[in-house]
Amino acid sequence: MSLMKHYLQFKDFRAEEYAYLFERARLIKTRFKxxxxxxxxxxxxxxxxxxxxxxxTRVSFEAGMYQMGGSVVHLTTGDSQLGRAEPIEDxxxxxxxxxxxxxxxxxxxxxxxxxxxxxxxPVINGLTNEFHPCQILADLFTYLEHRGQxxxxxxxxxxxxGKVVAWVGDGNNMANTWLQAAEILGFKVxxxxxxxxxxxxxxxxxxxxGCYRVFADPLEACRGAHLVTTDVWTSMGYEAENEARRTAFxxxxxxxxxMAVAQPDALFMHCLPAxxxxxxxxxxxxxxxxxxxxEAENRMHVQKALMEYLLLGRIG
Ligand code: CP
Ligand code: NVA
Numbered sequence: 001m002s003l004m005k006h007y008l009q010f011k012d013f014r015a016e017e018y019a020y021l022f023e024r025a026r027l028i029k030t031r032f033k034x035x036x037x038x039x040x041x042x043x044x045x046x047x048x049x050x051x052x053x054x055x056x057t058r059v060s061f062e063a064g065m066y067q068m069g070g071s072v073v074h075l076t077t078g079d080s081q082l083g084r085a086e087p088i089e090d091x092x093x094x095x096x097x098x099x100x101x102x103x104x105x106x107x108x109x110x111x112x113x114x115x116x117x118x119x120x121x122p123v124i125n126g127l128t129n130e131f132h133p134c135q136i137l138a139d140l141f142t143y144l145e146h147r148g149q150x151x152x153x154x155x156x157x158x159x160x161x162g163k164v165v166a167w168v169g170d171g172n173n174m175a176n177t178w179l180q181a182a183e184i185l186g187f188k189v190x191x192x193x194x195x196x197x198x199x200x201x202x203x204x205x206x207x208x209x210g211c212y213r214v215f216a217d218p219l220e221a222c223r224g225a226h227l228v229t230t231d232v233w234t235s236m237g238y239e240a241e242n243e244a245r246r247t248a249f250x251x252x253x254x255x256x257x258x259m260a261v262a263q264p265d266a267l268f269m270h271c272l273p274a275x276x277x278x279x280x281x282x283x284x285x286x287x288x289x290x291x292x293x294x295e296a297e298n299r300m301h302v303q304k305a306l307m308e309y310l311l312l313g314r315i316g
Contacts, residue, residue: 005310006116006123008109010133010180011205015157018185020314022141022155024305025298032067032301039069040308040315045099047073048126049082049091051106052236056272057126057134060300061103068304073099092118101311107237122310124303129173129237130203135271136177137306138298140185142291143227145298146267161186166225166262168192168218169252169279170245171199174231174271179204182211189213192221194248218251222258229269230254230279246278254280259289267291 006012013021031038046065048058062072075095077083082091088111095102096119104112105126116123125133140160141150149156165182167175171193179201182189189212191199201212215221222228233249234242259266268280268290276282285292308315 004122006119007133007306007310008112008116008123008125009131009205010136010177011184012133013184015184015186017309018137018140019155019157021137021302021305021309022144022150022157024308024315025141025302026150026155028304028308029298029301038067040312041065041100042069044068044070044101044311045073046070046307047075047095047099047102049075049080049095049102049104049106050126051077051082051104052127054105054126056296056299057103057105060296060303061126064300064304065307068307070100088114089118091115092123093120096120101307124306124310127173127236129235131177131180132173132271133177133180134299134303134306135174136181137302138295139229139269139271140181141302142269142295142298143267145294146291157185163187163226164190164224166190166192166218166222166228166258167199167230168221168228168254168258169197169230169249170233170235171197172231172235174229175199176204178229179206179212183208187211190215190221190225192216192218192252194252196248197245218254219258219261222254223261225262225266227267227269228254228259228262231271232273232275233279249279253278254284256281256283256287259284259287265289269295272296 065072092115101122103124103126107129109128109130112128144150147159149159167189178189192215233245268284270292
């Protein structure tokens with residue numbers, strides 16, 4: 001591939017690139033389910049840098065890279081010089097001379113950008129305070145799968161046009177990424193957050209104000225929605241605000257009443273980890289409309305497609 005690409009935010013790719021990635025993810029998932037060996041990344045190495053905790057992101061990237069024939073190096077702040085103030089630019093220069101691709105989970109998006117600017121190899125955002133693009137990649141693939149739009153005849157993104165995603169809760173990294181996805185793929189996000197925790201469309205770089213609508217009442221945000229989704233009240237890095245958030249978010253719990261005003265076949269999603277009784281009731285997350293386990297599994301399939309794309313370009 002001539003031009004090196006990074007995946008730092010959802011906006012980094014165009015709609016037709018998403019259509020391609022979902023098609024590849026479908027093929028890659030089918031091979032995995034059939035126990036078919038598919039190792040296009042033999043001899044490639046992924047460095048994973050975690051400055052925050054993770055279960056899904058680590059397992060999905062690590063297992064995915066091994067399945068594709070490659071290997072993985074796992075670094076955390078605590079066991080590398082990153083925790084001892086080595087400049088991020090120097091870390092990028094060094095790490096990217098020895099591996100083929102890098103995934104980073106960190107705090108500010110700016111740190112990720114600085115790493116990418118000094119990296120010789122593609123860099124993937126594994127979550128920052130601002131964005132979580134790999135998760136929305138998995139969520140959209142899951143939505144399309146459940147709507148029968150991922151099949152042997154290909155992937156049809158047009159089903160997303162005009163759909164409503166209800167976001168209930170914190171205006172956080174997930175919410176910002178949903179806004180970016182809505183603008184690119186033509187759906188609408190109905191956002192309801194407690195006051196003081198609003199989304200910031202400027203931060204998300206949203207140009208089309210028509211891609212989202214703000215609701216004071218979370219029930220109204222869910223009315224007619226095709227997908228209802230939420231996230232933890234307190235994201236990683238904001239733990240000091242935990243008590244204040246528990247009070248502020250008390251009414252932003254996705255429950256059966258909210259699901260009842262959404263479309264009858266609305267799906268429920270949560271990036272996980274979840275706190276039953278806080279942002280979602282057990283009845284909803286463990287209920288028939290919830291697709292959270294598919295979402296988690298699909299992280300691996302879409303990220304395998306993403307790594308393949310960043311390293312090998314388009315196949316075929
Ligand atoms: N959803 C998600 O990114 O989960 P982890 O924090 O476990 O990686
Ligand atoms: N918004 C959450 C997502 C966790 C996967 C956080 O940043 O902690």
